[in-house]
Amino acid sequence: MIGLLAGPVAAPASLLILVNFLLADVRDGLGPFLGIFLIEKGWTPDKIGLVMSVGGFAGMIATTPLGILADATKAKRAVVVVCAVLVTAASLAMLLLPSFAIVTSAQVATGIAGAAIAPAIASLTLGIVGQTGLAHQLGRNEAANHAGNVLAAVLAGVFGAAYGLTAVFVLMGGMAIGSIVATLAIPPGSIDHAVARGLEPNPAGETGEPPRLGVLLQSRPLALLAVTLALFHLGNAALLPLLGQQAASRDMGMDAATYTAATIVIAQLTMVPMALGAARMAERHGYWLVLACALFALPIRALLAGIWVDPWAVLPVQMLDGVGAGLLGVAVPGLVARILRGTGHVNAGLGLVMTVQGIGAALSPAVAGAIATRYGFPAAFLTLGVFALIGLALWAAGRSFSGLRAEGVA
Numbered sequence: 001m002i003g004l005l006a007g008p009v010a011a012p013a014s015l016l017i018l019v020n021f022l023l024a025d026v027r028d029g030l031g032p033f034l035g036i037f038l039i040e041k042g043w044t045p046d047k048i049g050l051v052m053s054v055g056g057f058a059g060m061i062a063t064t065p066l067g068i069l070a071d072a073t074k075a076k077r078a079v080v081v082v083c084a085v086l087v088t089a090a091s092l093a094m095l096l097l098p099s100f101a102i103v104t105s106a107q108v109a110t111g112i113a114g115a116a117i118a119p120a121i122a123s124l125t126l127g128i129v130g131q132t133g134l135a136h137q138l139g140r141n142e143a144a145n146h147a148g149n150v151l152a153a154v155l156a157g158v159f160g161a162a163y164g165l166t167a168v169f170v171l172m173g174g175m176a177i178g179s180i181v182a183t184l185a186i187p188p189g190s191i192d193h194a195v196a197r198g199l200e201p202n203p204a205g206e207t208g209e210p211p212r213l214g215v216l217l218q219s220r221p222l223a224l225l226a227v228t229l230a231l232f233h234l235g236n237a238a239l240l241p242l243l244g245q246q247a248a249s250r251d252m253g254m255d256a257a258t259y260t261a262a263t264i265v266i267a268q269l270t271m272v273p274m275a276l277g278a279a280r281m282a283e284r285h286g287y288w289l290v291l292a293c294a295l296f297a298l299p300i301r302a303l304l305a306g307i308w309v310d311p312w313a314v315l316p317v318q319m320l321d322g323v324g325a326g327l328l329g330v331a332v333p334g335l336v337a338r339i340l341r342g343t344g345h346v347n348a349g350l351g352l353v354m355t356v357q358g359i360g361a362a363l364s365p366a367v368a369g370a371i372a373t374r375y376g377f378p379a380a381f382l383t384l385g386v387f388a389l390i391g392l393a394l395w396a397a398g399r400s401f402s403g404l405r406a407e408g409v410a
Contacts, residue, residue, distance in 0.1 A: 067351020270322020
């Protein structure tokens, strides 16, 4: 983390890195610990799955409007602060009153807050460093976020084992407070709100016309990116849960919970250097290649998972997950910013892309689960890899006809 803050970056950019580090444990709420907490409270798996799905769909539906909000508002720091407070309050409510109504409402609030954070951080980043410094800063932001996830997971495991799940709530609350302080420390004057939308610098502070959804729907490069990412997440979202289910269903010589925790840590550790490397790749070769490399990693990952049924397979499989996720974290906001440069709709476009990719992610577990039940885990893994190959083929084929070259992306 110290290395990320060091170097030729201005104070506001350094604070952005710190915000991303501290938000890592906040934007998803309790994440994988929610299911464990609710099981201890006597909940059944179907009820847990239902409330999680409701929260996920709420976030997916809200992402595009919240992206439009990130373009339209000058209170970008306030959006991040409100989201951190909302997630913490929702988690506290679940801790004190874990009823179905409270937990469902809390998951909806967490889903919406998590959906608001991504475009808000993207707009702050673009508004502070501009297009020329965007790739470099995105790499540092993503590396800090993944480093924060690793630290939070380790601390949650240590404190949770020593003091129970209540300690996980306390940890998340502490990181939320830290993220609020770091966000408010960003000088308001360091943010050019016109540049944050993808417009040219405006010293007068004017940000142009309000964003309109129609502008986004007319962009062929944006549509290509959204569909490509939907295919990627259709193949990716279910892969890690399937690994855990396979470990639980077979005697693989390892506790299933430990196995799942290991998959998360391995992937997050890999994402840190990959995010930094993605920034350098984008600066030298463009964002198109960064996304292509991320797409290419998933079929290899799925193939390994499908043919190598062994606990040690988790190492290359999850390292490849780290490769894909680390590259995507830089490529996606960078591509959207480049595609929609000059329109004033950059963050609204990011919200729309996230909504479409969310559809693929939502369908992935159902599709993979049905295939695994009927044909076995290897067939499910290989099918997920095919979805990613289709996405890669579409991205490659659309490089010219979609207008990506004209936008200076490819």
